[in-house]
Amino acid sequence: MLNGNHSSSFISFLRRTSTYLILLVILVWFALLSPEFLTVGNLLTIALQTSLVALVAIGMTLTIITGGIDLSVGSVAALSGALAAGLATRGGLGTYPGLLIGLLTGLGMGFLNGAMIVWGRIPPFVATLASMAIARGLTLVYTQGRPIAGLDKTFTFWGGQGALGIPVPVWVLIVVAFLAYFLLKHTPLGLHIYAVGGGEETTRLAGVNVGLVKFSVYLISGLCAALSGLILTARLWSAQPNIGVGLELDAIAAAVLGGTSLAGGVGGIPGTLAGAFIIGVLSNGLNLLEMPSYNQQVVKGMVFILAVMLDYFIKQRQAKPKGNPAD
């Protein structure tokens, strides 16, 4: 694929590691500027804060690799959290049945997305935009716009401190990330997910059930969103009807920063995790540096653009030897 000269292998190295390099540069930068940044406590805080976006971004990555997208994740997170909290407290079901129904809600919304996209042939952007509105609306109907509090300790445990001093949400992220990585790299379904994104028609002709593959990624994305919503609910000790607004944008940003192509066919879990951590580290670090919030938004946007441009230039450079890149 590549000719073996030095420049090219250096570029290839950059291409594979650019996201991690950017993360490293940011980490070093903040460590130099803020004495509070590089402490165990603060790094755990960052991991905790990032886990919510990262969980959603993992599901998002799978949908994007198939050439789709899932805009409903933030609303699904809110709906799952609200139903779980409501049924666990005023519904009298208790924590675990509540959490289970919360997860099933995520699967249900994922099924709805899958059905619209596979059977209804609605483009993913439009279908999940619709389910984004539906899930948010259902959340407001169910909660009447009010937060649901009064969760007991078995529920709030999922947002709190876990084994080895590491917060439970971070443990959940580690498990989910590992499972998703394994799924993508070591199972036939993973292979098919990349194949569908690379070329849907070819994949279909090769005998793969494309509809089933698409259904799977939206189910997984719904499940990830629900998991994030449940953890956020546990972390806030209450279900908030307006949580997760804009969560889809952070998740997409994490995936794209991590090298996942919105055109489909390219991407992976380690990159997405690094992308999510770039976002998390920036939020935390800029707060520690006392940057005013308005300026923070500008800086975050600029870092995002630069990271994506860097990635694009490196890829273009790598693609040169074999002719003009199509993308």
Next chain:
Amino acid sequence: MKRSIIYLLLAFVLVLAACTPAAQTATQAPQQGGEITLGLVISTLNNPFFVTLRDGAQKAADAAGVKLIVVDAQDDSAKMTAGIEDLINKKVSALLINPTDSDAVVPAIQKANEAGIPVFTVDRGSNGGTVVSHIASDNVAGGKMAAEFLCKAIGGKGNVVELQGIAGTSAARDRGQGFNEYMSASCKDAKIVAQQTADFNRDKGLKVFENILQAQPEIAGVFAHNDEMILGAIQAAEAAGRTGIVFVGFDAIDDAVQAVKDGKLAATVAQQPALMGQMAVETAVKYLKGEKVDASIPVPLNLVTKDTVK
């Protein structure tokens, strides 16, 4: 092409370098300020009310010679919690928190308690954790104030409409609660014929009230949870040619004060955000210097009517 990569990397480093001055002033400031650093976590800075509150707090901090770090939660409870955690790690002397929600803030306040950082709540309260003082104008009292005025202005009877704020916000809850409590207890002959949400929004206030005007041939008075909605309602009434309705709003924004002067709006309840921010900082500084402070610091509200408007 390789050069452009290097340029990009340079640009990247420059963006990060833009953060540096903030950090340098940060290390200089505490020496002048008697080492007091206050962290202010604000629910949103996309709303002029909270921007004014922040400005009031900043002025008071400058006057007292203390440093103030402001974090914007952007109306997101998760961002609020993260901001509070960041400031705890930053080891601020005290936290002034304007919560996005009174339940969602509880675990973050408990974290601050564990870290030994005193917490003050501003505008909205917390439903748990240890809070030294709560600094706020009493929205329930404001709703009552509005109801009392409206009741008198319509002669104690007639059909009344309530335009509600965004469902789930404590401002909408509390203002509505104060209003409805007074109306049902002390203004029994008036009847509330419509209660609809218009999301604190002028355009929605107009549309919602247009529909209510269609449904209700006789309306004596309207109370809206904020001025934007009441100004929308006034527009709707003018367009429909309906007169003799008493309008009462909340917040005393510039447009509303002008409408009071013009005689279109009967009254609006004024909160004083700058004073609230100022009192929050003053209370925290007092406490950190070892003085005693009250658990509840009420920030005065006032009713702006044609008689009191300046």
